Amino acid sequence: MRRIRALIGKELVDLLRNRAALVPVVVVTLVSLIMPFMIIFVIPRLSGQTLARDPDLARVSRVVGAHGSLAADGQIQYFLFQQFLTLFLMTPITGAMALASHSIVGEKQARTLEPLLATPITTVELLIAKVLGAVLPTLGISLVGLAVYFGGIAAFAAPGVSRAMVSARTLLLITVVGPGAALVALQAAIVISSRVNDARTAQQFGVLLIIPLIGLLVAQFSGSLWLSATALGFIGLGLFGVWILLTLVSAALFQRESILTKWK
Amino acid sequence: MISASHLTRRFDARVAVDDVSFEVAKSEIVAILGPNGAGKTTTLRMLAGLIEPSAGAVTIDGVQLTRATANSLRARIGFLTEAPGLWDRLTVRENLRVYAGLYGLAVPELAVNHALEQFELSDRDATAAAELSKGMRQKVALARTLMHDPPVLLLDEPTSGLDPEIRRSVRNLLEERRRAGCSILVSTHNLDEAERLADRVAVLDRRLLALDRPSNLRQRLTTGRLVVRVAGDPKTILPVVRRFDAEALVNDGLLILNFGDGHLERDTPSLVSALVGAGARVLEVRPEIPALEDVYLHLVADSSRQIVDGAKAERS
Numbered sequence: 001m002r003r004i005r006a007l008i009g010k011e012l013v014d015l016l017r018n019r020a021a022l023v024p025v026v027v028v029t030l031v032s033l034i035m036p037f038m039i040i041f042v043i044p045r046l047s048g049q050t051l052a053r054d055p056d057l058a059r060v061s062r063v064v065g066a067h068g069s070l071a072a073d074g075q076i077q078y079f080l081f082q083q084f085l086t087l088f089l090m091t092p093i094t095g096a097m098a099l100a101s102h103s104i105v106g107e108k109q110a111r112t113l114e115p116l117l118a119t120p121i122t123t124v125e126l127l128i129a130k131v132l133g134a135v136l137p138t139l140g141i142s143l144v145g146l147a148v149y150f151g152g153i154a155a156f157a158a159p160g161v162s163r164a165m166v167s168a169r170t171l172l173l174i175t176v177v178g179p180g181a182a183l184v185a186l187q188a189a190i191v192i193s194s195r196v197n198d199a200r201t202a203q204q205f206g207v208l209l210i211i212p213l214i215g216l217l218v219a220q221f222s223g224s225l226w227l228s229a230t231a232l233g234f235i236g237l238g239l240f241g242v243w244i245l246l247t248l249v250s251a252a253l254f255q256r257e258s259i260l261t262k263w264k
Numbered sequence: 265m266i267s268a269s270h271l272t273r274r275f276d277a278r279v280a281v282d283d284v285s286f287e288v289a290k291s292e293i294v295a296i297l298g299p300n301g302a303g304k305t306t307t308l309r310m311l312a313g314l315i316e317p318s319a320g321a322v323t324i325d326g327v328q329l330t331r332a333t334a335n336s337l338r339a340r341i342g343f344l345t346e347a348p349g350l351w352d353r354l355t356v357r358e359n360l361r362v363y364a365g366l367y368g369l370a371v372p373e374l375a376v377n378h379a380l381e382q383f384e385l386s387d388r389d390a391t392a393a394a395e396l397s398k399g400m401r402q403k404v405a406l407a408r409t410l411m412h413d414p415p416v417l418l419l420d421e422p423t424s425g426l427d428p429e430i431r432r433s434v435r436n437l438l439e440e441r442r443r444a445g446c447s448i449l450v451s452t453h454n455l456d457e458a459e460r461l462a463d464r465v466a467v468l469d470r471r472l473l474a475l476d477r478p479s480n481l482r483q484r485l486t487t488g489r490l491v492v493r494v495a496g497d498p499k500t501i502l503p504v505v506r507r508f509d510a511e512a513l514v515n516d517g518l519l520i521l522n523f524g525d526g527h528l529e530r531d532t533p534s535l536v537s538a539l540v541g542a543g544a545r546v547l548e549v550r551p552e553i554p555a556l557e558d559v560y561l562h563l564v565a566d567s568s569r570q571i572v573d574g575a576k577a578e579r580s
Contacts, residue, residue, distance in 0.1 A: 006365020010351060010358070017353035017392075111347040115408070118312050118343040119366040120335045257315045261275065261306075 003121045004129045011133025015099075025096050025138055029145040032091045036084035036149075040077055041156055051076040063226035074158035081153055081165060088149060089142060089178030093185045096138040100189035101202035103130045104259070108197070114260055123251045127190060131247075134186045139179060146174065169229040177232055180239025187243055191250040194259065265290055266311060266416055266447050270320035273306050280306045283320070284472045290415075293438060293448040294475075295462035297455065297560055302469045304451040305346060308418045311449065312343040324416055339367060342414035344422055348405035352394035356385055356404050359393055360411060367412035379407040382437070398425045406434060410441070417441060417448040423457060435461055455557045465556070473563045481559045488528055489552040490535070492519040495545035504542045508535055520552070 044051055051057055052072035061079035107113035154162040192205045266288040273281040281303040288294045298304050309315045311322050313334035322329040324337050350359050360379055364372035380386045383403050402425055423431045452458050458465050459478045467473040474481055494501055498519040505512050508531055510521040539546050
């Protein structure tokens with residue numbers, strides 16, 4: 001644990017000194033923060049049409065179930081804020097993908113990997129530290145964004161929406177599904193980073209990991225994907241399980257020898 | 265104590281290290297010399313548990329290095345890699361602090377402070393590694409290698425790029441570690457350093473060509489030359505030495521007799537008798553001792569010849 005902590009500390013200090021690397025995460029977070037408020041408040045106001053007058057939107061918003069206290073417009077706002085919450089939790093991962101894909105190959109290119117591997121650190125510890133080094137700042141930025149997101153909902157949404165947002169479903173999304181998805185995606189990027197021998201290739205492959213997130217986004221807004229709190233709980237647990245499995249697989253795939261002797 | 269037994273490492277068809285066996289005792293420094301591509305770094309990496317040997321075994325302080333023991337043994341080893349490998353954006357102190365954590369030191373800050381003081385880096389502790397000179401980077405890397413007080417040190421070119429003053433302080437430090445009971449294996453291209461520092465020198469060119477004390481190694485290679493110093497002008501004794509089967513040369517007030525592959529040992533007593541008989545006042549007579557560099561070049565050239573001959577024999 002001490003070794004993981006030491007290496008995470010290094011990753012965070014390194015990022016702090018290279019804040020430009022976090023710019024994509026911040027930009028993606030800002031875009032995902034601005035977008036729901038634009039769609040839910042600004043565009044209807046500019047067009048002079050309320051959300052409730054859109055029959056398709058009214059239809060798909062019914063998947064959230066009846067919230068007795070919410071008016072028709074509030075029901076749609078609640079649906080959209082819930083859907084955007086998932087998007088909001090996932091999109092910062094895309095920004096952090098470059099960080100994760102660069103993690104192992106970057107150490108090799110900076111010639112810092114060999115002294116690191118000469119310490120008692122195990123491969124699993126190294127990989128966990130690397131993934132957490134990318135996940136923690138990403139989640140940190142997400143959390144700040146979330147505070148603004150919920151602040152915005154409390155300030156601008158229809159009466160009862162912010163109260164409806166405080167639910168087991170929201171809590172699961174924030175504490176389990178979001179971090180789980182980040183761990184899985186970034187761990188996968190680290191596997192790539194430890195299997196390719198230059199940073200550009202790692203990033204190219206890393207971009208492919210965004211495709212499932214785009215799929216999720218499309219499914220969400222077509223109204224065909226509405227997951228209950230129970231389903232989210234299982235998905236969250238599943239994601240953590242996949243992460244553990246992925247960590248073990250990546251440890252098995254991590255070839256210290258090849259990295260040291262064949263990568264230039 | 266480090267023990268390498270029949271270490272062999274192949275990379276596909278290429279043999280990088282071939283059946284190398286040696287030991288480094290406690291309180292001993294062994295220097296590995298060898299040309300580029302001789303397998304020095306590969307040997308060090310195998311000893312550090314970073315790569316596995318294709319055959320043979322490594323034992324550190326009586327424990328065989330295996331996948332199961334590698335992590336715990338690495339805690340007992342200080343491995344200085346060829347490149348300093350510092351994190352550029354981190355300061356000197358931060359670089360050391362991370363490694364103190366990685367080695368699980370009980371009081372990391374105390375160990376870091378000690379290392380900074382020992383290497384006279386305290387005034388640079390807040391400097392980013394990227395801003396350090398090559399020599400300073402190497403010093404920080406050395407501080408990092410020694411910080412956890414390992415009983416086994418594996419150092420790949422520890423004084424490479426250092427100025428003479430820092431080189432000397434590194435040598436002093438290694439001597440200190442030797443006195444403290446460390447087993448130290450140093451790879452170097454610097455023959456002078458090997459001679460000054462090491463108790464024994466290993467000459468490696470994929471195979472272990474020699475392993476001995478520097479003085480013994482020098483004695484292995486006879487130059488066939490005898491150095492004679494007499495009072496007065498050495499040219500006056502030339503008529504006496506011409507009776508012997510040796511080329512004579514006067515250089516810098518010394519008479520140098522080259523017996524070639526002839527009988528230096530057999531003829532030396534008669535030569536001294538003849539000189540004394542002729543009234544020469546003989547001050548010094550000694551066989552010319554080759555420099556370690558001559559021995560090294562001779563061994564490596566011999567090895568290359570054997571490899572070429574072997575390849576020719578294989579082809580035919």
